[in-house]
Amino acid sequence: MTASATASIFARIAPHRSIRGFLGDELVEQLLQYAQDRERAFTPTRVGPTGMRKVAEDVRISLVLHDLGPWRDVLEERFRAVMDDAAHALGLGSIDLAVMELELVAHGDGAFYKRHVDTSTTQINARSDRVLTGVYYFHRLPRAFDGGELRLHSIAPVEQGGRFVDIAPERDMLLLFPSWAPHEVRPISCPSGDFAQSRFAINCWYRQRRKAVAAPPSDAAVPARLAVDPSARPARGRDIDSIYLEIDSRTAAAGSTRKLLRDGDPGFDEAVRLIEKPDDADALLAAASPAALRALWEFGLLVAAE
Numbered sequence: 001m002t003a004s005a006t007a008s009i010f011a012r013i014a015p016h017r018s019i020r021g022f023l024g025d026e027l028v029e030q031l032l033q034y035a036q037d038r039e040r041a042f043t044p045t046r047v048g049p050t051g052m053r054k055v056a057e058d059v060r061i062s063l064v065l066h067d068l069g070p071w072r073d074v075l076e077e078r079f080r081a082v083m084d085d086a087a088h089a090l091g092l093g094s095i096d097l098a099v100m101e102l103e104l105v106a107h108g109d110g111a112f113y114k115r116h117v118d119t120s121t122t123q124i125n126a127r128s129d130r131v132l133t134g135v136y137y138f139h140r141l142p143r144a145f146d147g148g149e150l151r152l153h154s155i156a157p158v159e160q161g162g163r164f165v166d167i168a169p170e171r172d173m174l175l176l177f178p179s180w181a182p183h184e185v186r187p188i189s190c191p192s193g194d195f196a197q198s199r200f201a202i203n204c205w206y207r208q209r210r211k212a213v214a215a216p217p218s219d220a221a222v223p224a225r226l227a228v229d230p231s232a233r234p235a236r237g238r239d240i241d242s243i244y245l246e247i248d249s250r251t252a253a254a255g256s257t258r259k260l261l262r263d264g265d266p267g268f269d270e271a272v273r274l275i276e277k278p279d280d281a282d283a284l285l286a287a288a289s290p291a292a293l294r295a296l297w298e299f300g301l302l303v304a305a306e
Contacts, residue, residue, distance in 0.1 A: 014177055043065075045105065059114050079102075097208070117181065129208055149186045
């Protein structure tokens with residue numbers, strides 16, 4: 001693939017699909033009443049990885065309710081009914097669904113959420129990953145807020161030739177897109193400040209069950225003499241961060257993470273840096289512990305010397 005073709009792919013806006021009239025007016029009004037009755041149960045939204053989530057008002061401002069009560073079963077049934085068609089339409093193939101995450105979010109005056117993605121493969125103990133995102137919009141009529149569009153970005157930022165599209169939060173509309181797609185919630189203006197007039201949404205994340213992976217090779221399975229495989233290692237000229245990105249994706253698939261490798265093996269980072277020097281296998285062997293060599297072997301970045 002040429003550089004221009006790669007750039008073109010990164011500049012594309014992620015595929016997305018809208019379903020209007022998703023629940024119908026009667027259920028919309030009931031759902032609005034449920035949200036309004038539980039106003040005091042809403043809490044500030046948090047950001048960050050599981051176990052480390054925190055309120056960060058420079059990144060996200062909104063209120064969230066996780067207890068959907070009797071609505072959980074109703075919503076799960078509706079979301080599940082559109083999953084297969086949406087996944088195939090968006091090029092995601094079949095989803096081996098493990099679980100659906102649901103939350104009810106209220107965006108009032110001044111609310112927003114900066115550019116982010118919904119999925120992460122660095123959670124090594126997770127048994128599933130977010131692959132498809134659904135955002136269901138509902139609000140009172142007449143609408144008392146402005147803004148709140150979901151801005152769906154290309155992978156490349158605008159300053160690097162990327163693009164975006166703004167999707168208005170229509171009442172009773174479900175928006176679906178891949179969880180890897182960068183997106184943001186544009187700022188909301190709601191002059192009344194009335195909670196009942198908020199831009200409400202149900203966020204749904206369809207989680208794909210992770211496939212079982214083979215156990216890492218034992219010490220005996222790693223040849224005593226190793227050299228870097230020029231076809232598997234990152235190309236010359238790539239910075240160390242891009243190499244680590246590649247390693248992170250491979251470690252996630254193998255049920256490990258670079259952090260764990262680094263914490264347990266001080267020589268791991270040095271071993272990675274020496275991957276850029278395929279002719280210096282002796283230095284690599286001297287710097288890396290057996291554990292680091294096993295990891296790099298598993299990632300396909302090392303092969304047995306001839």
